[in-house]
Amino acid sequence: MADKVLVKGNEALGEAAIAAGCRFFFGYPITPQTELSEYMAKRMPKIGGTFLQAESEIAAINMVLGAASAGARAMTSSSSPGISLKGEGISYIAGSDLPAVIVNIQRGGPGLGGIQPSQSDYFQATKGGGHGDYHLIVLAPNSVQEIVSLTFDAFDLADLYRMPVMILGDGMLGQMMEPVVFPEHSERVLPEKTWATNTTKGLRKKNIINSLYIKPDVLEKINFERYARYAEVEKKEARFEGYLLEDAELVITAYGATSRISRNAVNALREKGIKAGLLRPITLWPFPKEAYQAAAKTAKAFLTVEMSMGQMIEDVRLAIDCARPVHFCGRTGGMIPTPGEIEAKAEEIARAF
Amino acid sequence: MAGRMLLAGFGGQGILFAGKLFTYAGMLEGKNVTNIPEYGPEMRGGTCNCSVIIDEEPIGSPLVLEPDILIAMNLPSLDRFEKTAAPGAKIFVDSTLIGRKVLRDDVEAFYIPATGLASDAGIPKLANVIIVGKVIRETGICSMEIMDKVLEKVVPPTRAHLIAPNKKALEIGYEFA
Amino acid sequence: MSIVFERPKALSDVLMHYCPGCTHGIAHRLVAEVLDELGVCDNTVGVAPVGCAVFAYNYFECDMIEAAHGRAPAVATGVKRVLPNAVVFTYQGDGDLAAIGTAETVHAATRGENITVIFINNTNYGMTGGQMAPTTLPGQVTTTTPYGRDPKLIGYPIRVCELLSTLTGTAYAERVALNNVKNVRNAKKAIKKAFEYQLAGKGFSIVEILSTCPTNWGMSPVEATKWLEENMIPYYPLGVYKDIGGDK
Known part of the structure; x- marks a missing residue:
């Protein structure tokens, strides 16, 4: 190695x-x-x-x-x-x-x-x-x-x-x-590129x-x-990573940089006795819908965390067919949400459980 | 020990280099590490800072918003970040360049005239590394022994002649009382 | 009986979609003849534009790529960088090359990209039904200059060969016309030279071909040829604008 x-x-x-x-x-x-x-x-x-x-x-x-x-x-x-x-x-x-x-x-x-x-x-x-x-x-x-x-x-x-x-x-x-x-x-076996326009060399018909x-x-x-x-x-x-999802009542979901910040928040929430977990999509398309459906079984609510005005949240709602409330916590314009902001939003949601 | 560190100063003071030293040290001691500079127009000649986290546990956000260890190498940095330090934090101040004291009383302040010491020792560009030595002494964030290996990694072979002065700077900082 | 005239091997045996009297067919044939004569069709990748020649990928027997509008020189650049020993050409019209694709054209030339550009100048956007092109002449009526192109409003035509000849990376730039037998033969010579320069690794080569568009000009093919001679050639003089010759 x-x-x-x-x-x-x-x-x-x-x-x-x-x-x-x-x-x-x-x-x-x-x-x-x-x-x-x-x-x-x-x-x-x-x-x-x-x-x-x-x-x-x-x-x-x-x-x-x-x-x-x-x-x-x-x-x-x-x-x-x-x-x-x-x-x-x-x-x-x-x-x-x-x-x-x-x-x-x-x-x-x-x-x-x-x-x-x-x-x-x-x-x-x-x-x-x-x-x-x-x-x-x-x-x-x-x-x-x-x-x-x-x-x-x-x-x-x-x-x-x-x-x-x-x-x-x-x-x-x-x-x-x-x-x-x-x-x-990588170990993957990949198909030969027989379609490529790399000149016929007189050996095949032309490719377009x-x-x-x-x-x-x-x-x-x-x-x-x-x-x-x-x-x-x-x-x-479709790929995802789950963190403390098994018994999660509040599923925080985020990708990329915000997923790291959310992980801090999940740890802090667990310390406060709130059953939070993190669902991180690794592929955004295809969106790991089944992971969300599975998480919805224990979840009372979802919270998406994004550095946007709320975009992935739509896919989360679609993935679970709106079976649970999906809340949003985000910053935009280049502002990065803090773990504290996520925790505060999560606690507000958890109070209603 | 784990540490959440913020290093700040002017561009050109070697803030990013100092951050790299700690990051490598943590990595070579088998811990999880992250290092992220603030980027933007500030990159070009203005203030400069970077967040370093060294932790036994997997690291979430790499951004250090409430540092346990703050290194301030100029006044604007101390003005900006003193208030963000976690209670009980250790704040290291280059007292050659910063005239004022740390104002908070819930933190521990260390004053080291790093720029002056570097100049006196004939290594004027290594005030940053002198502070690194002091930080190691006062926080135990990493061992002094690991720094030999760190310098091998950080200093390119073509500049191997710089390893000795860097070691000297670490010693000066570590021994400074 | 011996065969004295036949379809070049590099030209596909399919029906072309071009209008009667349009000179695209001649230009295609000349390119195909040159590919045959140089024996390079097996080692060629062509890039078709958006415009009347959009289906050119069906007409040449070499590998072909259909590019986005104006982007053929960038696509050709990508191909050539992967296959430096292959012959790579683009075939583009005036809207494609000198309006939406001006940047791609100029920069492929200035990089000295070792490709050949066949440029059909017929002073209008043919495929979309005869709108003003960057090469439309002052006063010329098109569907978007119904009162004639007014330079005060919309500026003057771009003389592409002259423009590109100022760039160091351009190895060869010549303007030809397809209005009579002599000029068709000259056009073929220019096309051949352009490809030969590419084979010799000399850099960017372009042949601008003044062509007729009887359908959109609203003329018979004979009238269109006459219009080309009387209006286009005076504005776009034929000749070699850049030739680095033996230099590299």
Whole structure:
């Protein structure tokens, strides 16, 4: 096993991508993810990879589309406003059934917003962001070690299901240093990329990468097929972590950075005799609905904690079909909720039990 | 022992480096650690701070809002963070640069003229490391012995000549009474 | 009996969707002939635009990608970086290349991206029914300039070859036209040279092809050709705008 090293989230992500076989990174500077681009600029030339600073976020995502078309593991990263620009390309990547990894180190919005941590791109990540019927697999790490493991998974899942995968982080995770171990290559068996436009070499018929289907019945059929694949993803790939859920009457639920803060709150609440637990979705799409349904069996109420005005809360309500009240505790604009704020809200809810 | 530490000062004083020393020490002693700097426009020449947590237990939030250990290397930092320290906290003040005393009486204050000591010892850039030595002495957050290994990790091989002055700085801080 | 004329192997045996009299068909054929003559079709990836040539992926026998509007040079960049030894070309119209994709075009050129761009300039957005393009001439009537393009209101056309020739990364830029046999032969020579420059690793090459759009111009093919000669060529002079020759 490799040594533990102390690494920043942004850099761990870059190193993990390289370890996962990504050799093509197309970036554009934006706080708070610039360090990832800088890291790739430093590392890629040393390992025979390509780092290219594009003229825009739009160009960067389309370079990813081109590199993915040619069969390579390719990646781009940005922060919220830049991800909006990438929306077009992400839709095309999804519509062309291409694997690609997109990183969003979220900052406060809307508009130019701010540069402090935020989770207000949840809707954009899980419900679309670009146009059309499609999904991204959305992975939400909450530690630097998990950034590493989920980056490996991101490339594998993208290849396995031929779809774009987003790693949804925030400024806090990107900036945080924690000890990590970089694992060896992944063990997954992945399908060969027979569809890639990497030149026919006279050995096969030409391949076409395309998202245009001018006949509506054909487009519908393609979309049906894609959604059958999405159904498989929903069945197989939903992931979560539970903490003290077995007897939890109050299920606090949060992803990424807020899940760590919530864990502090859960510990404090337990000390006060309140049966609190934490349900942390690791995949935001597919959303781990069954875990919520299971938690609802002991839960009297749910409390979602987000750095937004309340976005994931809608999926929580849908997952349990509104069978329990779902409360909200959040800060926005780059403000980070404190464990104290979460505790206060939780105690207020628990008093009604 | 576990510790929730906040280190603060001007950019250029080596706040992040000092934070890294503690973080590595905790990691090498087999504990859970987190380290997160405050980022933003402050990064560019202004004040600078970072949160370090060292804990036997898994760490939740990496942000230190109520430090058990506060290191203040300039006045704005002491002004901003003194009031946030947990009751019983240990506050370390670079008394070369900060003229005032700690005002709270529910905390323990340590004054060390780190910038002056560093200058006198001919290692003017290592006031931060002198304070690290003092913090180790007064809190036992990590052992002095582990610092040899820490410096090996933190100081790149191309700058190996800096290890000796860093050790000297740690000693000065540790011995300062 | 010997065969004296046949479909180039790089051109697919399918019915094209282009309007009667449109010169896209000729341009496609010239590109395909060049791919055949250079023997590179097996080693080529083409990138189609959004616009009239959107279905170009059905017409060439090499691997093809259909890009988003204006993004073909960025997509081609991604491909070329993965497959530096492959031949990579884009085929784009004026709206795609010089309006929505201006940044992608200019930056692919300035990076000296080793790709070839085939640029069809027919002074309007053909696919959507003849709206003003960045290359629409002053005074020219389109569906969005019903009183003629007024430079005071909407500015002047972009001369793409001239613009790109100022960039160090551009290795070769030539403007040709498909209005008569001589010019068609010149066009093919230019296209071939552009691909040869790519094969030699010289950098970004572009061939701007002045083309007719009889349907949207509301003319017969013969009238359209005449209009091209009388209006387009004077505004967009034919010729080589950049040629680094043997230099790299």
